[in-house]
Amino acid sequence: MEALILFIAKSGGLLILFYLAYYFLLRKETFFTSNRWFLLAGLITSVVLPFIVYTQIVWVDPTPAPVSDYNYDTTYFPQQTIQEESFEINWNYVSLGIYALGLAAFLIKIGIDFYSLNSVLKGKEVQQQADFKLIDINENIAPFSYFDYIVYNSSMFSEAELENILEHEKVHSDQDHTVDVLISRVFCALFWFNPVMWLYKKAILQNLEFIADSEATKKISDKKAYQYTLLKITTHESCVAITNHFYQSLIKKRIVMLNKNQSKKTNYWKYYAVIPALVAFVLIFQIETIAQEKKAIEKEIAEKEQSVDVYKIKKTTTDQELKEMGEKLKQNHNVDVAVSNVKRNNKSELTAISVEVKRGNEQIQNIDIDGDGEAIKDFGIVVATNDDGSKDINVVTSDDEMNGVSVSNKQRIILSDNSVAPVAPIAGMTPPTPPAPPVFPAGALPPAPAIDMSKMPKPPVAPINMKDKVAVTKFEKEMAEFEKKMEAFEPNLEAMEAYGEEIEKIMSQREAIFEKEMEKYEIAMEQFNANMEKFGQYSEKNYGPDSKQFEMDMRELEKNMRQHELDMKQHEKDMKQHEKDMKLNERELKRMEREKRRS
Numbered sequence: 001m002e003a004l005i006l007f008i009a010k011s012g013g014l015l016i017l018f019y020l021a022y023y024f025l026l027r028k029e030t031f032f033t034s035n036r037w038f039l040l041a042g043l044i045t046s047v048v049l050p051f052i053v054y055t056q057i058v059w060v061d062p063t064p065a066p067v068s069d070y071n072y073d074t075t076y077f078p079q080q081t082i083q084e085e086s087f088e089i090n091w092n093y094v095s096l097g098i099y100a101l102g103l104a105a106f107l108i109k110i111g112i113d114f115y116s117l118n119s120v121l122k123g124k125e126v127q128q129q130a131d132f133k134l135i136d137i138n139e140n141i142a143p144f145s146y147f148d149y150i151v152y153n154s155s156m157f158s159e160a161e162l163e164n165i166l167e168h169e170k171v172h173s174d175q176d177h178t179v180d181v182l183i184s185r186v187f188c189a190l191f192w193f194n195p196v197m198w199l200y201k202k203a204i205l206q207n208l209e210f211i212a213d214s215e216a217t218k219k220i221s222d223k224k225a226y227q228y229t230l231l232k233i234t235t236h237e238s239c240v241a242i243t244n245h246f247y248q249s250l251i252k253k254r255i256v257m258l259n260k261n262q263s264k265k266t267n268y269w270k271y272y273a274v275i276p277a278l279v280a281f282v283l284i285f286q287i288e289t290i291a292q293e294k295k296a297i298e299k300e301i302a303e304k305e306q307s308v309d310v311y312k313i314k315k316t317t318t319d320q321e322l323k324e325m326g327e328k329l330k331q332n333h334n335v336d337v338a339v340s341n342v343k344r345n346n347k348s349e350l351t352a353i354s355v356e357v358k359r360g361n362e363q364i365q366n367i368d369i370d371g372d373g374e375a376i377k378d379f380g381i382v383v384a385t386n387d388d389g390s391k392d393i394n395v396v397t398s399d400d401e402m403n404g405v406s407v408s409n410k411q412r413i414i415l416s417d418n419s420v421a422p423v424a425p426i427a428g429m430t431p432p433t434p435p436a437p438p439v440f441p442a443g444a445l446p447p448a449p450a451i452d453m454s455k456m457p458k459p460p461v462a463p464i465n466m467k468d469k470v471a472v473t474k475f476e477k478e479m480a481e482f483e484k485k486m487e488a489f490e491p492n493l494e495a496m497e498a499y500g501e502e503i504e505k506i507m508s509q510r511e512a513i514f515e516k517e518m519e520k521y522e523i524a525m526e527q528f529n530a531n532m533e534k535f536g537q538y539s540e541k542n543y544g545p546d547s548k549q550f551e552m553d554m555r556e557l558e559k560n561m562r563q564h565e566l567d568m569k570q571h572e573k574d575m576k577q578h579e580k581d582m583k584l585n586e587r588e589l590k591r592m593e594r595e596k597r598r599s
Contacts, residue, residue, distance in 0.1 A: 002092070004096070005092070005095070006050075007050050007051075008099075008191075010046075010049075010050040010281075010285060011046040011047060011050055011191065012046075012191060012194045012196070012197075013281070014042070014045055014046035014049060014050075014281070015042065015043075015046045015191065015194065015196055015197055015200055016196045017042075017274065017277055017278075017281070018038070018039070018041075018042025018043075018045070018046070018200075018274065019042070019196050019199060019200045019203065021038075021270075021273060021274045021277075022035065022038065022039060022042075022203055023203070025270040025273060026038065026270055026271070027203065028504075029263040029267055029270070030214075030257070030260060030261075030262050030263045031263055031267075031268070032207055032210045032211040032214055033211060034268075034271065035207050035210075036180065036204075036207055036208070036211060038271060039200070039203060039204050039207065040180065040183070040204075042200070043183060043184075043187055043200075045278070049278070049281070049282070049286070050286075052282075052286060053286050053287075053288050054282070054286060054287045054288070055287075055288050055290055056287055056288065056289045056290070057289075057290050057291075058289055058290070058291050059291075099193065102192045102193060103189055103190065103192065105192075106188065106189035106192050107189055109189075110185055110186075110189060117146060120137065120139070120141065120151065121135065121146075121149065121151070124137060124151075126149075131148060131173075131174070132148055132149075132150055132170060132173055133148050133149045133150065134150050134152075134166075135149060135150070135151045135152075136152060136153070136154050137151055137152070137153055138153065138155070139153065140153065140156070141153065143165045143169060144169070145169040145170075145172040145173045145177075145178070146178055147173065147176070147178050148173050149173075150166065150169045150170065150173060152165060152166070152169075155466065155467070156466055157229075157232075157466070160222075160225060161225075161229045161232065163220075164216070164220060164225065164226045164229045165229065167216040167219050167220055168212045168213065168216040169212075170216075171211065171212040171215040171216055172208065172212050175211065177208045177211070177212070180204055180208060181204075181205065181208070184200070184201040184204045184205070185201070187200075187201070188201050206253065209254055210254065210257050213226075213254050213257065213258055214257075214258070217258060223258070226258075227255050227258065228479065230251050230254060230255060231251065231459045232462045256497075259497075260497070261501070267508075308382065308383070308384045308385075309332065309333070309382070309383045309384075309385075310380050310381075310382050311325050311328070311329060311380055311381045311382075311383075312378060312379075312380040313325070313350075313353070313355075313378065313379055313380060313381075314350075314378050315349040315350045315375040315376050315377075315378070316348075316349060316350075317350065318348075319342070322339050322342075325337065325381075326338075326339065329381070329383070332383075333383050333385075333391060333393075334359065335357060335358070335359050335383065335393065336357075336358045336359065336360075337355060337356070337357055337358075337381070338355070338356040338358070339353065339354070339355055340354045340356070341353060341354040341368070345373065345375065347375075349375040349376075350371075350375065350376050351370075351371045351372075351373055351374060351375060351376060352369060352370045352371060352376070353368075353369050353376065354366070354367070354368045354369075355367045355381070355395070357381065357393060357395065359393075365393070365394075365395050367379070367395045379395065379396065380395070380396060381393070381394075381395055382394045382395075382396055432528055432531035432532055432535055433528075434525070434528050434561065434563070435521060435524035435525060435528060437521055437568060437570075438514060438517030438518055438520075438521050439574050440510065440514045440574055440575060441510040441513050441514060442577075443510075446499070446502060446503070446506075449495045449499050457482055457485035458482075459479075459482055460475060460478035460479055460482055461475075462475055463475055507582075
């Protein structure tokens, strides 16, 4: 029961995450097809990701068994008090029951919708046109498509209008938009209690209409006639629920999106903005930590016995001996040794050699020796096998000093999955200074254009009976007057759209600048953390934790860290101010949209 509740909570959280990413980043972009796959990916992720759990094992010291110093008298048994069980409501089962009732109700609703659809299609004459099945009905129902079926009432539309409608519905049918509709309905039934799911479904349906409008207008010569058809269909509110129908309650948004300029390809980065949030979700909720007791260690690591193999390379080592050494390392320790750049003098002594030590795809060490014509000093590859099977591999010289030797990785590498390689200290280090975080670019935004939305003309209402010639003639005259008024008002809409694009362009430029600065800052922070670790090791090794110099270094480091905390607080303050500015700008745009709705 608890597992079911946890799954529902995680799935609901993922749905909210994808919906917010779509609403704030993608809904105003013209990447309609990409938005379709993004929204479907959100539904799939919300169901699949909660089942993906990573297990992390933490080794803990064994807990000693408690030892009691008391002797118990087994002949005495204290009197036991039997308490009557009180009735308690199991709220888990109550919640499960309520959820089951809601799920059953919505599944029944889906069944009723299928029955209604079957009633409309049953017994109707089907006209095959390419891959589409056209059905002309007499009912006053908005045109719709269901898989390869396209249903319409030809008596309600002119020939040109019917052509626009069919092109629109063919896009729905050809791209299998019915699948998206059915999936969204099923998810609404599963997550009926989550209001975001209903908003998510609305976003899916809206985006499908944007896709159909965009593709249909590519095949239609008169784009304005298509928009007039949208306005005319607004009077036909009767539709079948589980289908893609030509009428939607978002005619204004569809017309706006039809006339909107294509989004820039650089805005594709917005699709990847959800990835950090998904990674955080996995790290926080999908990693299961299991504690296991480790066996008691009889001896300290320093006292462990090691099996040590030394493969020595002298100035007189022959090529055959080098080959045999590589074969032995591979056979005994599964270590690959590549020898190159071999040079010898007239005495056949080695004057230069390069040795690369690898284990699988992991590079252990590189060593390049060049004696400038002189014979090289002896050096060797040392492999120490520990009791637990891990191996320490090092390249050393006779006096452990690299005269004429350039080692690309002087760190001691331990080929054990649980080991950590110590970092060599850097001499003469000073306490590192943390980098300052970037500040989001500020600046005033241009004022919004003053537009009186009350002057925006309202479209005429189409007659119910399209066979009434008087009503149709009157409607055509009203449409002609509406078109003239819209042409006069169009500069106001263009000004509003230009203002929105200008604001979006300014904020995109500022975000791009800030992101670049943040990338530089993250790299600087990684370097700072590495320097911090090296500095601590350096100070403790050279001065000791009890020395005055070590204490002074630590104070200086604490001072730098306090300054870093102040910088981070200022950074958080700047980001909060930026969020306030963005909310003010968003409220202004919403106000303008509300004025448009009122008109």
